[in-house]
Amino acid sequence: MSGIKYEKIYEDLKMKIEQNVYHYQQFLPSENTLVKKYGCSRNTLRRAIGNLVDDGYVQTKQGKGVRVIYQDFGKNEYMFGETETFKEFAIRNHKKHRTEVIVFEELVVDQNLHEHTRFPMGVEVYHLKRVRYLEGNPVIMDYNYFRKDIAKGLTLEIAEDSIYEFLDRELDQRAVTAKRKMVVERTNEMDDKYLNLDGFNSVVVVTSHVFNANGVMFEYTISRHTPSNFVFFDQTQRK
């Protein structure tokens, strides 16, 4: 019976909210009550509640209590965003998926590449261009740059499956921090050639810088999504 206490409390409360034990607009029992119920300290309980706040499940108000603001908005069938990978996304939504590798090469970072990737000059990288298919439809063009010293042994076959599973399984690397920027751009020749744009003359361009647990930026990726398959969710607090 190990595991992190605040995580368990968080999961239990979240489950109870999703299952309407605590319903929309209702107050949770007070901190002191929950402290007794879970047999934990107030700090630990507050940590669990803090995570629920971050996830948009509850709102706290001093002197009043902790109110549930979670509403079930349906399936969230499409959900790019978070740190989910393409394969995880496809499987979660029971979609057939496939990845076609167009380019697989090794490069050395020069001045030009340095400026838009932020990789140090002279570093060796794998460069890939990939087309991602969902239910037979080409929906994403990926341009990936991985540091060779970190993604050592990457092959074309791996790139057709899941690079992240490989990094995680073989090299004990995993993405820890991702910084992303999203814009919408007019399509280019490659988009027109490879993607099923469904009448759109634009794509959603997600640019990511990804850091591993050692603080090394090891991935720079540009993903060009067909608009019809792109959805992003987010929640923010401000006080």
Added chain:
Amino acid sequence: MSGIKYEKIYEDLKMKIEQNVYHYQQFLPSENTLVKKYGCSRNTLRRAIGNLVDDGYVQTKQGKGVRVIYQDFGKNEYMFGETETFKEFAIRNHKKHRTEVIVFEELVVDQNLHEHTRFPMGVEVYHLKRVRYLEGNPVIMDYNYFRKDIAKGLTLEIAEDSIYEFLDRELDQRAVTAKRKMVVERTNEMDDKYLNLDGFNSVVVVTSHVFNANGVMFEYTISRHTPSNFVFFDQTQRK
């Protein structure tokens, strides 16, 4: 000399990181060192650092330390996202801004409106259609629904300036939690009529449900952005 201690430590560290006192890839001094420096408890310091992690400034690793991963990516001139309002955004970027109100009316929530806004049936709401201009260019079409009992006294003149300033100043209401969904859609007749689409045949549609500090969902808004003026940033951690 009041103010919240962990916020001050957070601000101080953030400032030092932005000004390269602690530079990219460098470790911060250890928690114990910083505890002595700031004259605070370890919990308080850790809270400040936790917020820096959430903001993508640093990464922590047990047994090693706290590493700076902040890089100055330039101006971030455009930055929809966060909870910033249109007016705040315009002022921060030194852009001339103007809002034109196309429709200002009062409605009662019926079955149809209930289903996509999630407002309770029978509630009275203000309904607005507004066009937002930046440097003379129409860049956003806003469709707002505000609960009348909460945004009491809203007028067309206020809607031309800033509804949020009004809510904050006059009614002590302010947005606390916003849940948003972003998609890209083909333009409709209104977009074509009012927006300067610059060759795009799509708009970025941001749908928001906004809760005030009392946990009441008081605003439902659909914002249709011209693609050329839309940028969204985000950072995520995963362990």
Added chain:
DNA sequence: TGGTATTTGTCCGTATGTATC
């Protein structure tokens, strides 16, 4: 290889402040 010190992660108990009712 192994042991020790360092560093962050988890958890506890307590005290005090502040907002709400």
Added chain:
DNA sequence: GGATACATACGGACAAATACC
């Protein structure tokens, strides 16, 4: 004013990962 509830802050204990000798 008093009771209740969340917010901030302190200090201490032990665990787990890492670094160093």
